[in-house]
Amino acid sequence: MEIGSNAALVVVDVQKGFEDEGFWGRRDNPAAEGNIAALIDRWQETGRPVVFVRHDSVRAGSPLAAGSAGNAFKDFVEERRGKGRGRELLVTKSVNSAFYGQPSLDLWLTGEARGGAADGQRAQIVVVGIQTNMCNETTARMGGNLGYDVLFVLDAMHTFDLAGPFGWTATAEELTRATAVSLHGGGFARVVSTEDVLGGAAGR
Template sequence: MESLEIEANAALVVIDVQKGFDDAGFWGRRDNPDAEGNIAALIDRWQESGRPVVFVRHDSVREGSPLEAGSEGNAFKDFVEERRGKGRGPELLVTKQVNSAFYGQPSLDVWLTGEDVAQIVVVGIQTNMCNETTARMGGNLGYDVVFALDAMHTFDLAGPFGWTATAEELTRATAVSLHGGQFARVVTTQDVLKGAARAGRS
C-alpha cells in the first residue's frame, strides 16, 4: 500500500466505546484485545495535533440491552471518558439509536461539512456493525474513509441456516468488503499514526 496521507483536519470518529460491551455474558467471545490501547493512542494523537474528534454513543432503546440509555453500560469506557474535552481541536458528541453514526444527533455530516472535513478515520466497536455501517455511509457521502482495523473489535455471531462466524472471520470479511468495494481504505493504527505525523511536519 502507498504511504497513507492523513489530512491536517481529518476527523477521528470514535464509535460506541461503551462499558456495556464488556458484558461477555451478553455478547460472547470477542477478538483483538489490543483494540482499546490502539483507540487510546489515536485519540491522544488527534488531541495533541488539534484535529477534530467525534465521540459517538449508542443509546439503545431495547429494554435489557447492555447499552440501554441511562444504564451504567451506556457510559463510555473510562479511558475514553477521561479524554473527552482534553484536545486542542474541535470535538463533537453524537448520540444514535441505529448503526450509522450519520443517523445520530446532532448531524455528523452537517458538522463535518461545517468544519471543512473531507477525511474521516473510523475506530471503535463493533467492527462489522456500527463501524462498517458508518464507513459505508461515509463512503457513499463522498468522504475519504480510513478504517483502522486493529483499533476496533467485534464478537462471534450466529446467522441464518445454522451458520456461525467467529469474530476474526467477521473482521476479515468486513475488511475485504470495505477495502475491495472501495468504501474505505483498511489500514492499521501504525499506518494512521505515521500518516498523521507526516502531515504534522508538512
C-alpha cells in the first residue's frame, strides 16, 4: 500500500468521555488505542500532517460536553500533540462530520494533502478514532464525496453496542462489520488495517 507523503492522519474524537461504560455500554476492539498511538507515532516520525478532532457536545448530560473532564483527549493522544515534524491541526465540532468543524478541515487539507498530490492523483486522508459507525463513518463518507482518497483503518477505531428502531439491537462488532462493508463496497473509502498503513507509511 502506498501512503502519500502529504497524506493526513485524521484522529477523530479520542476523548476521555468515551471511557464512561455506564453511558455508552459495551465496546469492541480493545486494541484500538494501541493502533491509534502507533499510527500517530509513524505520522509524526515521517513529518506527515496530523489532524486531531475533538467533539464538543452540546447535548445535555453528554460525557463529551465542552468544558467537562470527559471532553479532554485521552492521555496517550494529548501527550503526542505538538510532537511531530509535520504540520498539525486541531478541529472542534459538535456534529458527526469533522468536515463541519472549525477551522475548516477541507480548506486546511487543500493546502496540505492536495498540495502534495501528483497531477491526477486524489489527496489521501487516513481516518482513525471513535466511533467507527458514527463520526468516523460520517467523516469518511463526506471525505469520499469531496474527492479524497479515504483510508479507513478499521482496527484503529472502536464503537459500542446500540439499540435502534423496532426493538432491534446490534453489537459493536456487527456495527463495525456493517460500516466496513458499506464504506468499502459503496466506494466511499478503502477499509484497511493498521499493519497495511504502517507498512505503506514507513518512509517519506
